[in-house]
Amino acid sequence: MEIHTQNDDIAGSNSHSVPVSSDAWSELPEDLRREAEGVSKSRRDFMKVTGMAAMGAVIAGCTAEDRIVKPLTQKPEGITPGVAYNYASTCQGCSANCGILMKVRDGRPVKLEGNDTNPLNAKTLGGPDKNKGKRPDNGGLCAVGQAQMWTLYNPERLHNPTNKGEAAKWEDIDAAAKAAIGNGSVLLTGTVSGPSAKAVIAKFKAKGGRHVSYDAISRYSIAKAHEATHTVKAIPHYKFAEAAFVLSLDADFLGTWLSPVEHARDWASQRDLKWGRDTMSRLVAIEARVSLTGANADERFRVKDSARAAVLTDLANRLGGSFGAAGEHGIEEGDMAKLASELEKNGRRALVVSGSRDVEEQKLVNWINDKLGAYGATIDLSTPSQQKLGNDEDLAKLLKDMEAGSVKSLVVWGCNPVYDLPDGGKFKEALSKIENSFAISTYADETASECAWIAAADDPLESWNDFEPVKGLFSLAQPGIRRLWDTRNPLQILLKWVGSPDGAKDYRDVLKAHWEANILQGISWNMAVDQGVVDRRKSGTQPDFIKGSVKGASAGSAGDGLEVVVYESYNLRDGRHATNGWLQEMSDPMSRVSWTNVAYMSPATLKEQGFEEGEYVEVSADIDGRSATCTVPVMRQPGQADGTVAVSLGYGRTKAGKITHGRGVEEDAVDPELLDEGVYKIGGN
Incomplete structure (x- = not known):
C-alpha cells in the first residue's frame, strides 16, 4: 500500500468539453x-x-403544450403576472429536511430561501418574530439547499421511463412491476421519514416485500450505541442552544453533521452578546482534518482518528470511569485535565458529540454525557432525530441475499448504492443477477443504469411529499412548477406498482387524506400547506442509562503509518449533487478548491513524503479487505494532523452527466468514490 506521484497530466489541462444540446x-x-x-x-x-x-x-x-388561448375577462384572484409569490415546502438536498420558501414567478421557481416558520431552520429560536405582524419570508438555508433550483432545471434529468436504456411507456413499466412485486421483493431506499411515505411503504411490505434503508454517510453507530446504553435505537435530538460547553470529536456539526443549519443557529445563539449576555459558550474540537467546526472552535487539538478512542477513554477515566489504560493520543496532560474540569464544571449544560462510526466509541460518548447529566438538557431522546434512519446491518444482509439469489425483484428509490457503498462493486455484480430490477430515479445514475427498468421520477420541486425530520415535527413539500417532462411522483409510482387504488389518484389527494386523518387534529389543510410545517412535538421522560452497558473502546495509541480520512463534501455531500454545476463551482470553505477533490496533508507530512503542492499522487489503501485507489492532486492544509491524508467524498462519478466528466478522482480507479466516511490505514511507512 502506498502513495506515489502520478506524472501524467490527468485532468490537468484547462481545456473543457462543452456539452451543448x-x-x-x-x-x-x-x-x-x-x-x-x-x-x-x-x-x-x-x-x-x-x-x-x-x-x-x-x-x-418549459414550452407549454399547444392549446387554444382565450383571454381572461378577470384575472385569477391573488395572482398578478410578473409578481413573485412564496410557497412553503421542504428542502430535500439532504436528510436534514429544512423548511424552504419557493419564490415562484409566473409558474416557475426562481429562488429558494429558508422558511422562518419551520423550527428547524428559523433564523431565531422559537420561529418567526411575532412582533413583526407578518410571517417573515426567509429562514436559514445552506448552499446545497439554495442550489436545488438548478437541479430542477437540469436538462440531463430523465425525461421519460426507460427499459434497458431505451424509451419505454408507463403502462409497460407499471405492468412489469406489478407482476414482479411480491414475496422475495425488496425496496431499497435512503432515509424515509415522512408519515404518508411510510404508509405507502407499508403497502409494499403487505405484498410480501421488505424495506431496507441506508445512508451513504452513515450515522448508524449513534443509534446502535443508544440501543445498547438506553434501549432506544435512535439518534438523539441535540440541543446546542442549551449547551454552555461543547466538545466535538470529528463531528462537523457546523458543516455536514446531521442538521447543520439548525445546529449552527443553535450554537451561534450561545455566542451572541447583543442582548446583555456577558458570557458565551465554549467550543473545543478534537479532529484530524480541518473542518468548518474546528476552524470556529475556541480551542482545537490535532489528533489522528485512530487515537480518538484513547482520548475518550482518558476523558472517561478522568470523570470517574474505569475503562482501562488509555493509549497515547498526543494531547498534553494539562490540556486533558482542563478539558475534564470544564466538562464537570458545566455538567448538564455540557455536550459531547462524535462523528465516529465505531459503536464502542459512541457508547463511551453516551457514558460521558450521562455522567454529566446531559440527557434531558442538551440531549433529547424522547423526540429523537429521524434525519438518518439507515440500518447498516439490514443493508449487509440484503447484499448477502442478493448474492445468494434469494431476492426475486429489487426496487431502488432515492439512493445510489453502486456508487456510494464501500462494496458497491459487489452490489453491482449481485444486481446483474436479479432479473426484475427497477429504479425510481431522476437520473440514469450508476445504479439506475444497471437496472432493467427506470421509472423517471419528478424533481422534488415538482411533487408532493412529507417528512418527519424530528419525531413529532411534520413538514410538507409541494410542487412549485408543472412537470417539465413525462415523469411521476415517486410515491405515486409505488402506489401503482403495489396495486393500490390510490395509485390512480393525484398524490396530493393521498397526502391530504393521510394528514387529515392522522396529523392535522384541528388545523386546516390549507393552513398546513401555507405554513409548510405542523409541530406536534412533546418532550417526554428520558430513558435511563443501563449500567454496565459500556465496557470501553479499543484504546490503542495513534498509529505510526499514514492514515486516510474520508469525509463528506461540503458542496456535493455524498456525491448526489455532482450533476449540479452551481455546487461544483462552489469552492470548499476551508481550501477554496472547486470542481475536484484533493489529498490534503499537513505541511510536515507533505515535506516528509517529498511532494510538491499541486502534484498528482496516487493514494492506495486496503479498505475492508479490498484495495482502493484514487489519483488526486495533493494540497497543503495547515492545522491537519500529521500522518494523515484527507480526501472528500462526492467526486469520481462515472454516470452523472457531462458536467462531471473527469471531475475528481480517475474514472478507472478501483472504486475510490465508494469509500464511506471514516479512517483507513495506508501502509508503506
Missing part, C-alpha cells in the same frame, strides 16, 4: 458558437457557453 445550440449568439468550437477555453468562456446552453434547454423544457 442541438436544440439549445441555435439559441447561442454566433460569437459564442464560434468560441465553443475551439479546443481550449478559459473557465469564464466555459461558464458562458454552458450557462447559455442550459438556459436554452430550460426554455425548451
